Amino acid sequence: MTDLNLKQRFKLSRFIKGEKTAVKRIVLNQRCIFILPTKRGLGFVVLISLLLLIAFVYNNNLAYLLAFLLASIFFITILHTFKSLANLVLTVGQSQPVFSGESAGFEIIVENLTKQARHNLQAHLQQKVDFTLSTQEKRRITLYSETVKRGWQDISTVTLSSTYPLGLFRAWSPLHFSAKVLVYPKPNIVELPFPEAAGAEINLLNNPVAKKGSDDFYGLKEYQAGDSIKHIHWKAFAKGQGLFSKQYDGNDLSELWLNYEHTPGHNVEERLSQLSRWVIDAEKMGLQYGFKIPGMTIEPNHGKPHYEQCLQALALF
Amino acid sequence: MELAANQRVVIFLLLSIGLITLPHVYHVPLPLFAFFSGLLIWRFIGIWKPSYLPNNILIFLLTVSALLLLYSQHQGVLGRDAGTSLFVTALGLKLLEIKKERDLYLINYLAFIVATSQFLYQQSIIMAAYILFVCCVLLATLVSINSQKPQTIPALKTALIIILQALPITIVIFVLFPRVEAPRWMMFDEQHSARSGLSDSMEPGSISSLGLSDELVFRVKFKGAIPPPNQRYWRGPVFSHTDGKKWTETKQLFFKRFLDKPHYQGTAYQYTLMMEPQDKNWVFALDMPVSYPNSLEKNALYQLINKKNPGDRAEYQITSSPQYNTGYITKTELKDNLQLPSEPSEKITKLVQHLQGYDQPAEVFIDALLNHFTTENFHYTLMPPLMEENPIDTFLFETRYGFCSHYAAAFVYLMRVADIPARVVGGYQGGELNKAGGFLEIRQANAHAWVEVWLKNKGWTRFDPTAAIAPERIEQDVNIDLQLSTGIVNFNPTNVNISKAISWLKQARQMWGTVDYSWQRWVINYTGANQAKFLSSLGIHDFKAMAYWLLGCIGFITIVLAWFILKVKQNVVAKELRLYQVFCQKMAKAGVKKQNGETAQQFCMRVQQQYPQLAEKAELITDLYIKLRYAQCYTEEDFALLKQKVASFKY
Numbered sequence: 001m002t003d004l005n006l007k008q009r010f011k012l013s014r015f016i017k018g019e020k021t022a023v024k025r026i027v028l029n030q031r032c033i034f035i036l037p038t039k040r041g042l043g044f045v046v047l048i049s050l051l052l053l054i055a056f057v058y059n060n061n062l063a064y065l066l067a068f069l070l071a072s073i074f075f076i077t078i079l080h081t082f083k084s085l086a087n088l089v090l091t092v093g094q095s096q097p098v099f100s101g102e103s104a105g106f107e108i109i110v111e112n113l114t115k116q117a118r119h120n121l122q123a124h125l126q127q128k129v130d131f132t133l134s135t136q137e138k139r140r141i142t143l144y145s146e147t148v149k150r151g152w153q154d155i156s157t158v159t160l161s162s163t164y165p166l167g168l169f170r171a172w173s174p175l176h177f178s179a180k181v182l183v184y185p186k187p188n189i190v191e192l193p194f195p196e197a198a199g200a201e202i203n204l205l206n207n208p209v210a211k212k213g214s215d216d217f218y219g220l221k222e223y224q225a226g227d228s229i230k231h232i233h234w235k236a237f238a239k240g241q242g243l244f245s246k247q248y249d250g251n252d253l254s255e256l257w258l259n260y261e262h263t264p265g266h267n268v269e270e271r272l273s274q275l276s277r278w279v280i281d282a283e284k285m286g287l288q289y290g291f292k293i294p295g296m297t298i299e300p301n302h303g304k305p306h307y308e309q310c311l312q313a314l315a316l317f
Numbered sequence: 318m319e320l321a322a323n324q325r326v327v328i329f330l331l332l333s334i335g336l337i338t339l340p341h342v343y344h345v346p347l348p349l350f351a352f353f354s355g356l357l358i359w360r361f362i363g364i365w366k367p368s369y370l371p372n373n374i375l376i377f378l379l380t381v382s383a384l385l386l387l388y389s390q391h392q393g394v395l396g397r398d399a400g401t402s403l404f405v406t407a408l409g410l411k412l413l414e415i416k417k418e419r420d421l422y423l424i425n426y427l428a429f430i431v432a433t434s435q436f437l438y439q440q441s442i443i444m445a446a447y448i449l450f451v452c453c454v455l456l457a458t459l460v461s462i463n464s465q466k467p468q469t470i471p472a473l474k475t476a477l478i479i480i481l482q483a484l485p486i487t488i489v490i491f492v493l494f495p496r497v498e499a500p501r502w503m504m505f506d507e508q509h510s511a512r513s514g515l516s517d518s519m520e521p522g523s524i525s526s527l528g529l530s531d532e533l534v535f536r537v538k539f540k541g542a543i544p545p546p547n548q549r550y551w552r553g554p555v556f557s558h559t560d561g562k563k564w565t566e567t568k569q570l571f572f573k574r575f576l577d578k579p580h581y582q583g584t585a586y587q588y589t590l591m592m593e594p595q596d597k598n599w600v601f602a603l604d605m606p607v608s609y610p611n612s613l614e615k616n617a618l619y620q621l622i623n624k625k626n627p628g629d630r631a632e633y634q635i636t637s638s639p640q641y642n643t644g645y646i647t648k649t650e651l652k653d654n655l656q657l658p659s660e661p662s663e664k665i666t667k668l669v670q671h672l673q674g675y676d677q678p679a680e681v682f683i684d685a686l687l688n689h690f691t692t693e694n695f696h697y698t699l700m701p702p703l704m705e706e707n708p709i710d711t712f713l714f715e716t717r718y719g720f721c722s723h724y725a726a727a728f729v730y731l732m733r734v735a736d737i738p739a740r741v742v743g744g745y746q747g748g749e750l751n752k753a754g755g756f757l758e759i760r761q762a763n764a765h766a767w768v769e770v771w772l773k774n775k776g777w778t779r780f781d782p783t784a785a786i787a788p789e790r791i792e793q794d795v796n797i798d799l800q801l802s803t804g805i806v807n808f809n810p811t812n813v814n815i816s817k818a819i820s821w822l823k824q825a826r827q828m829w830g831t832v833d834y835s836w837q838r839w840v841i842n843y844t845g846a847n848q849a850k851f852l853s854s855l856g857i858h859d860f861k862a863m864a865y866w867l868l869g870c871i872g873f874i875t876i877v878l879a880w881f882i883l884k885v886k887q888n889v890v891a892k893e894l895r896l897y898q899v900f901c902q903k904m905a906k907a908g909v910k911k912q913n914g915e916t917a918q919q920f921c922m923r924v925q926q927q928y929p930q931l932a933e934k935a936e937l938i939t940d941l942y943i944k945l946r947y948a949q950c951y952t953e954e955d956f957a958l959l960k961q962k963v964a965s966f967k968y
Contacts (some may be wrong), residue, residue, distance in 0.1 A: 040419070040422045054430075055433075059496070060446075061842075062439075066433050068494065069480070072487045073480065083882060130464060163463050164464065166460065167801065
């Protein structure tokens with residue numbers, strides 16, 4: 001990390017959002033750990049003042065002693081609270097692309113290289129995750145963040161905090177990681193038929209719509225986000241075997257061209273949403289599908305890399 | 318927060334609250350304490366049967382009844398007793414309403430206040446240790462609340478560590494924090510329970526009842542030599558007036574200004590006298606006090622009187638001279654000290670005549686009387702038979718069993734019959750030397766009565782008839798332990814086993830006495846004047862210097878503590894990185910330095926270009942390092958392999 005000048009050092013955003021320099025790996029030290037008393041800590045200060053008042057009125061040395069003991073415990077707790085975060089190592093793990101509207105999961109690896117156990121840690125993105133770390137333990141935690149827009153979504157500030165040991169102080173560390181997740185356009189809920197009537201662009205060897213309901217059931221595959229509900233193998237789910245999607249064999253049977261220009265929709269997002277739906281369905285059915293959006297053409301193909309390439313193109317359009 | 322998950326925390330908290338309020342059973346009125354105990358038990362049951370806990374309406378009713386109960390007991394909330402009851406009751410009510418984490422904190426803080434109120438009643442070292450222990454439990458409760466998997470023993474351990482680490486700063490603040498006395502309007506008048514001690518009149522048996530009490534009255538620390546036991550007479554009230562049975566003080570002390578100026582001879586003793594709280598404002602100085610602090614005054618009977626509240630512990634610097642001559646006797650004194658309730662009986666006049674009281678000088682008569690006590694069949698006992706009518710006649714001619722007060726009363730009576738002015742002096746005699754602490758401890762069992770006779774050219778002179786009948790009492794001091802255990806005044810235990818046990822007991826008592834003395838002197842009594850005296854001996858004279866020292870010391874301790882607490886036991890750098898750094902260092906020696914921003918692979922390439930013979934080894938190390946650092950899966954063997962390769966690497 002680079003050195004900060006005085007103005008940067010006391011900039012408010014540093015205490016809330018973390019430093020701008022986005023990194024992959026952070027060792028928590030005094031530069032990124034901040035400490036302030038909690039409300040309970042302020043209550044403790046009131047308690048100490050009350051004890052001092054009692055000691056003063058009754059001129060009672062043992063009451064003074066207890067008040068001083070609590071005051072120095074309050075003071076010492078700052079060090080202990082700092083210690084509950086200090087020297088943790090945080091690394092960004094992998095994150096899977098999601099469809100817009102779903103929660104994106106960021107994986108953070110928290111590593112405790114010291115011999116001291118951490119009894120109370122909280123990671124905060126949009127929801128809180130409580131966890132503990134024992135001596136020299138490494139733990140993966142996944143933080144979820146709501147997505148609303150397609151495209152690359154940055155992980156915003158992850159805040160790691162702790163109130164251990166007495167809850168009088170809260171140490172927190174706002175961390176600005178350089179991790180981002182790809183958000184695909186939200187698939188349209190309405191299932192429109194493939195653009196067969198759109199003319200020249202569609203070159204059907206066989207009518208996929210007619211095929212759709214037919215028997216050439218090909219196999220089962222684990223359910224993935226975006227799969228149509230219609231294709232879920234409910235019998236297996238009812239047996240408690242988990243969620244599976246039925247796959248239909250349509251290989252080499254058809255070549256589908258999806259064209260942005262001929263996609264129904266009032267605006268860009270609606271069209272992308274519909275295309276996203278078609279890509280998912282076409283992949284499910286095992287069609288050879290090609291892809292044409294302004295500025296980009298992807299030759300018809302099939303398979304996971306192709307599928308991801310198409311969705312990425314849609315996401316970044 | 319769910320309570321089910323925090324059951325352990327709640328049990329912990331309830332237990333520590335039980336512990337903290339337990340000693341208050343003596344201080345809080347019984348109905349209130351019963352009310353509190355009821356609430357505590359109710360809450361305990363509520364842990365396992367949450368449906369039994371009261372709802373809001375019931376809590377409101379309970380609060381109202383608690384307020385009524387409080388009002389009926391105390392008529393207010395100010396003052397020590399009322400305040401303590403208030404906090405105890407509030408604590409009990411709050412217990413029934415634990416809903417959030419915040420409530421747990423509030424209860425915890427209330428418990429700390431109740432713990433403090435304990436010190437307003439008792440300040441012994443044992444109570445302090447007890448409260449410290451309970452505070453540790455309370456802190457452990459907070460630790461448990463802030464842990465996700467609360468465990469009892471680790472929480473207690475953490476709390477103890479925090480307390481131990483906090484102690485140095487606590488002590489520094491305690492020593493340096495300025496003590497200012499609270500203004501008058503902030504003080505509350507409290508009535509104290511009666512304490513035992515010498516009373517302002519002497520009846521047969523009034524002193525012997527003290528003989529069984531080992532309660533400490535005062536301590537004396539001498540600057541130089543300690544006076545021999547037979548000179549340790551600690552002067553208290555002087556009884557001149559008698560009705561034949563009861564001896565009382567003269568109330569009229571106006572003759573003070575007519576008194577002769579006393580002359581002092583011989584070596585004077587300088588000492589610090591530390592009085593325990595008393596009911597009467599008497600200060601028991603060594604006979605006879607010469608100089609004393611301004612807060613004291615000497616009355617016409619040469620007794621020191623404290624002008625301030627006797628209920629506080631206090632220290633006085635006093636000088637006494639054991640050899641003195643009070644000079645002439647005033648008319649009032651003469652009249653007072655010859656007073657007799659009625660004509661003496663025939664037996665008594667006969668006795669005085671027999672001892673040549675009427676025709677010989679006073680000194681001869683005194684010798685004869687003391688000799689009479691020694692040679693005749695007189696006995697010294699703590700439990701004399703009852704003498705209701707004519708106690709002096711009965712004692713002299715019938716029972717002949719008596720305690721110091723009997724001998725003193727009879728002695729003075731006989732003197733007065735012979736027309737010699739005499740009076741009884743009450744106070745304490747002796748004192749046990751605490752060898753460890755080098756001070757004398759004077760207990761209630763040391764209470765004593767002796768006699769003063771006015772002699773021509775000598776003034777008031779002390780005689781002790783008890784010394785004639787039981788010289789051990791004066792020479793050897795009372796054996797308090799044996800007196801307590803058997804109720805018999807005994808000075809030379811004959812049984813060897815008992816004597817051994819007693820000496821062991823004595824040692825233990827003396828050790829404890831030393832600790833307690835230091836505790837009283839340096840902790841309880843470390844207020845205003847004492848603090849100023851101690852700090853100026855260190856060269857700290859004003860508030861400003863105190864503040865500087867306070868900040869300096871706290872700063873220093875903080876640095877030491879921070880180093881101690883925050884030092885990292887394990888290197889923060891991950892294992893694989895440390896090993897790789899060793900490899901880089903080795904290469905740096907060979908002239909290939911890893912640049913900032915250069916990846917491990919780029920560095921490996923450079924190494925291979927410069928030292929082709931090392932290519933294979935460098936590549937293996939680099940690959941292992943990358944695998945350990947970035948790959949998701951690796952084994953412990955990889956670590957071992959990397960370690961071995963780096964160790965054996967040579968250029």
